[in-house]
Amino acid sequence: MNSKQVIVLLIVLLIIANFAFLVPKFTGNVIKENNAIKFGVTLPITGDLANFGNGEKAAIEIAVEEINSNRGINGKKIEIVYEDSKGQISEAVTAYNKIHDYDNIKYVLTHLSSVALAIEPLSLKDKVIQIDVASTTPVYSTPNDYSFRTGIMATQLAKEEANFLYNHLNAKKVAVLYLNDDFGKGMLKIFKENYRGEIVAEDLYNSGDSDFKTQLTKFKSKDFDYLLFVSHLKEGGLIVKQAKEIGLKTKFFADTYSVEGTDFLNNANGAGEGIIYVSPRFDKNDNVSGEFIKKYKEKYNKDPAIFAAQSYDAVIVLSKALLNCNSQNTDCVKDELMKLDYNGTSGLIKFDINGDVKKPVELKTVKNNKFVKYEEGAL
Numbered sequence: 227m228n229s230k231q232v233i234v235l236l237i238v239l240l241i242i243a244n245f246a247f248l249v250p251k252f253t254g255n256v257i258k259e260n261n262a263i264k265f266g267v268t269l270p271i272t273g274d275l276a277n278f279g280n281g282e283k284a285a286i287e288i289a290v291e292e293i294n295s296n297r298g299i300n301g302k303k304i305e306i307v308y309e310d311s312k313g314q315i316s317e318a319v320t321a322y323n324k325i326h327d328y329d330n331i332k333y334v335l336t337h338l339s340s341v342a343l344a345i346e347p348l349s350l351k352d353k354v355i356q357i358d359v360a361s362t363t364p365v366y367s368t369p370n371d372y373s374f375r376t377g378i379m380a381t382q383l384a385k386e387e388a389n390f391l392y393n394h395l396n397a398k399k400v401a402v403l404y405l406n407d408d409f410g411k412g413m414l415k416i417f418k419e420n421y422r423g424e425i426v427a428e429d430l431y432n433s434g435d436s437d438f439k440t441q442l443t444k445f446k447s448k449d450f451d452y453l454l455f456v457s458h459l460k461e462g463g464l465i466v467k468q469a470k471e472i473g474l475k476t477k478f479f480a481d482t483y484s485v486e487g488t489d490f491l492n493n494a495n496g497a498g499e500g501i502i503y504v505s506p507r508f509d510k511n512d513n514v515s516g517e518f519i520k521k522y523k524e525k526y527n528k529d530p531a532i533f534a535a536q537s538y539d540a541v542i543v544l545s546k547a548l549l550n551c552n553s554q555n556t557d558c559v560k561d562e563l564m565k566l567d568y569n570g571t572s573g574l575i576k577f578d579i580n581g582d583v584k585k586p587v588e589l590k591t592v593k594n595n596k597f598v599k600y601e602e603g604a605l
Contacts, residue, residue, distance in 0.1 A: 272310055284525070311337065356373045369580050384420065388421035402417070406430040410457075462484040463494035463495075463498060485501060486590070507585065
């Protein structure tokens with residue numbers, strides 16, 4: 227072999243060695259990717275609804291840690307890709323498109339009625355499983371598609387409000403102040419259809435408003451037993467605070483989405499004491515709920531809201547459905563979700579044909595800046 231042949235041989239051997247060195251790295255990355263099942267999560271991490279979104283994110287992390295520490299899903303770990311919706315439709319749609327088109331994810335968790343409605347037709351077209359953790363609007367209810375929710379609907383929540391007000395609290399006349407969006411309008415519609423008393427006055431406001439004194443002043447000349455409001459947490463706190471400031475003497479009634487959170491307490495500045503509201507049953511003395519509440523408090527040093535529990539349950543039920551399916555087959559996962567009968571931290575998760583759930587509810591109140599079960603005559 228001459229010197230030229232030796233040089234050629236050395237070059238060939240060097241190329242082979244480099245290729246052999248590179249192949250394991252590339253193959254290893256592919257194996258890692260194939261061993262992960264990705265969930266896309268679009269939540270309001272910043273903005274007015276960040277209190278909700280960050281609590282939900284915290285709960286999702288607990289669920290993922292539990293699943294991944296127990297062999298994941300058929301040996302595959304869950305990876306979460308978070309996108310900040312800021313509680314805005316346009317941001318949420320952009321987030322969904324990134325999750326689907328760029329990250330090639332087939333499972334997405336969302337928050338908020340308007341966001342859920344905006345993403346639903348996209349997830350249907352793409353055959354992406356969508357589970358919303360906070361949507362209440364009845365419009366999101368669509369049969370035999372890829373959309374689900376772990377929270378109860380406005381239909382149930384508003385019906386229960388009408389029932390509790392009239393039959394349990396003997397409220398024959400109410401005034402209503404509601405948020406002018408899918409959540410607020412949906413709640414008002416169902417409440418009107420089910421309340422047997424008289425609505426003596428009603429008014430609305432837009433998301434992001436901070437001054438409600440004009441609407442509240444109109445109510446001062448009316449005679450009613452309770453002021454029912456439908457809001458987000460920040461606005462709910464400001465409503466009761468400003469009602470007190472203008473001398474509107476009334477009792478307040480609302481729902482858990484409008485009250486149960488630190489944003490409400492901080493903005494109410496003490497004026498929320500004694501408010502009564504309807505909430506899905508979420509009790510630390512319950513074995514399943516109690517265990518989750520304990521874990522959450524140990525990890526984050528605060529109690530979780532019902533939205534956190536609904537987010538935790540969304541990850542769990544999706545993981546259970548995936549156990550019996552190829553992760554790329556969302557039709558299989560959809561069918562498995564419909565079969566589930568799971569006692570979750572936020573209550574029973576048993577989806578109907580529309581992907582909705584019904585859960586027991588109870589009356590709660592604010593007492594000494596804590597959210598506790600309402601007991602008649604205790605306040």
